[in-house]
Amino acid sequence: MEVIESRAALLSNFEVLQLLNERMESQKQRQKEYPNTEYAENLRTIQFEIKTALEKSACSTQDERQVVAFLEEMKKWSLTKAEKLQILNLRPQTPVELHILIEECEERYTGEELDDILEVVTRVLPRDDDYVAEEEEQQEGEA
Amino acid sequence: MFILSVLKDTIKIEPADFRKPKQEAITDEVNKKYANKVVQEIGLCISLFDIIEASEGVIHHGDGCSYVKATFRMVIFRPFINEVLTGTIKSCSEKGIRVSVGFFDDITIPPGCLQSGSSFDAEERVWIWNYDGEKLYMDIEEQIRFQVLSEVFTDTTPTPTNIGPTGRRQSAADATAANDLAANSTKIPPYALTGSIATDGLGPISWWGGQ
Numbered sequence: 001m002e003v004i005e006s007r008a009a010l011l012s013n014f015e016v017l018q019l020l021n022e023r024m025e026s027q028k029q030r031q032k033e034y035p036n037t038e039y040a041e042n043l044r045t046i047q048f049e050i051k052t053a054l055e056k057s058a059c060s061t062q063d064e065r066q067v068v069a070f071l072e073e074m075k076k077w078s079l080t081k082a083e084k085l086q087i088l089n090l091r092p093q094t095p096v097e098l099h100i101l102i103e104e105c106e107e108r109y110t111g112e113e114l115d116d117i118l119e120v121v122t123r124v125l126p127r128d129d130d131y132v133a134e135e136e137e138q139q140e141g142e143a
Numbered sequence: 144m145f146i147l148s149v150l151k152d153t154i155k156i157e158p159a160d161f162r163k164p165k166q167e168a169i170t171d172e173v174n175k176k177y178a179n180k181v182v183q184e185i186g187l188c189i190s191l192f193d194i195i196e197a198s199e200g201v202i203h204h205g206d207g208c209s210y211v212k213a214t215f216r217m218v219i220f221r222p223f224i225n226e227v228l229t230g231t232i233k234s235c236s237e238k239g240i241r242v243s244v245g246f247f248d249d250i251t252i253p254p255g256c257l258q259s260g261s262s263f264d265a266e267e268r269v270w271i272w273n274y275d276g277e278k279l280y281m282d283i284e285e286q287i288r289f290q291v292l293s294e295v296f297t298d299t300t301p302t303p304t305n306i307g308p309t310g311r312r313q314s315a316a317d318a319t320a321a322n323d324l325a326a327n328s329t330k331i332p333p334y335a336l337t338g339s340i341a342t343d344g345l346g347p348i349s350w351w352g353g354q
Contacts, residue, residue: 004149006185008216011145016189016218023190030167039171046179046189046246053245057229086227089144090288096344096351100227100290 010081013059013089014067020051058091061127070124077109077117091125092118144228147192147216148185152176156200156209169194169213177217181333183296186221187247220247222291222336229288229348232281235270237263242287242338249332252289256339258346272346279350286348289338299333 024047031037054060067088074084079102086101095114099105105114152173160168170191177188193216200209222228230244239253254261260273272279281287340346 001182002151003185004151004214006148007146007221008149009147011147011218013144016145019192019218020190040175040178042180043174043178043190049246050189056245082223082226090227090229094344094351097288100288100342100344103225 010085012067012085013054013057014062016050017054017059020047020054023047024051057089058125058127059089062088062125066125070120073120073124074117077113087117087121088125091121091127093122094118144220144222144226145189146186146219146221148219149195149214149216150182150185151212151214154211154213156211158207158209161209165197165200165211166194169197169211169215173213173215173217181296182219183298183333186219187334189218189220192216192218221294224291224293226291227288227345228291228338229286232283232285232287232347234283235263235268235281237265240270240281240287242289249335250289250338251335252338252340256292256337256341258341272350279347281347287340288345288348288351289340290342290345292337292339295335295337297331297333297335299331 027037027039031039070088071084074087079087083102087098090097090101092098092101095111095118098114098117102108109117154169154172154176156168156172160171163171173191178190179188181187194213195216196214198212200211202209228244230242230250233241233243233248235241237254239251240257241248242250242252244250254263257270258272258274261270262273263270269283270281272281344351
């Protein structure tokens with residue numbers, strides 16, 4: 001084995017989950033066509049484990065459109081590639097989370113800018129559990 | 144968390160797989176060889192991403208297999224240093240906290256990388272962060288956010304030095320006993336990560352609100 005390039009590109013969790021879903025689907029198809037087809041155990045193990053782990057994370061509800069929109073919106077703030085990737089993967093909800101994801105956060109961004117970033121994250125990458133929290137707040141407000 | 148690496152290798156396709164299209168045969172063989180394995184200085188291999196180039200198959204004398212030289216891209220688990228990940232606490236001991244991200248669990252957070260003021264409760268076997276007079280527990284199975292501090296690759300392939308003493312011919316029983324011992328004592332993972340939670344925002348997710 002020979003290593004040509006050890007870090008050719010970064011992948012987001014969303015891309016990995018999408019790839020695995022596609023692969024597992026086509027493997028199932030092939031097993032239907034050729035019932036004798038066996039896939040290596042190590043492959044099945046890691047595919048299953050990663051799928052389970054990623055389905056619990058923020059990327060499970062993302063789709064291509066959301067990711068493209070997210071990157072478009074993030075252009076405003078001149079974040080590095082790694083920072084954008086982590087914001088996409090971890091989907092921060094509080095300023096304290098952004099502080100650990102962005103290097104020298106205090107010097108580069110004001111509190112309002114950070115709030116704007118968080119607002120974009122919740123708007124562009126919506127999740128059902130957010131709505132629950134918001135509804136609860138509303139109900140509390142009404143009460 | 145995940146990266147793509149470009150690798151080149153000679154892939155052996157067995158005659159039974161000749162019915163498959165070439166691309167499919169290479170994909171299956173690469174996955175069989177690399178999936179869920181650690182490659183030194185590369186990381187934990189997950190799955191083949193795509194094939195960049197593949198030579199014509201060559202059949203050697205005395206062997207019906209077809210050998211193909213292929214260049215391909217592999218999905219690799221290799222978080223960069225300072226990357227923030229979330230996982231679950233697997234166990235606590237005096238030596239620190241063991242964390243798993245589901246498919247990879249050779250992650251340790253040593254005592255020195257916990258928040259200052261953390262202490263270990265030997266009776267309950269759990270780490271506690273004493274913050275402003277409050278006791279915050281780091282319970283097992285709790286979700287934890289941590290930062291990758293360093294990575295270590297260890298070559299765990301057998302070398303002549305750890306195969307055992309020679310001079311006397313070993314009986315089969317001796318050999319199995321020695322192997323069992325070796326397997327028990329040398330559990331050095333081929334790829335291990337050291338994490339840190341010594342910054343605000345890191346540690347069990349429940350501490351910081353949010354999700």
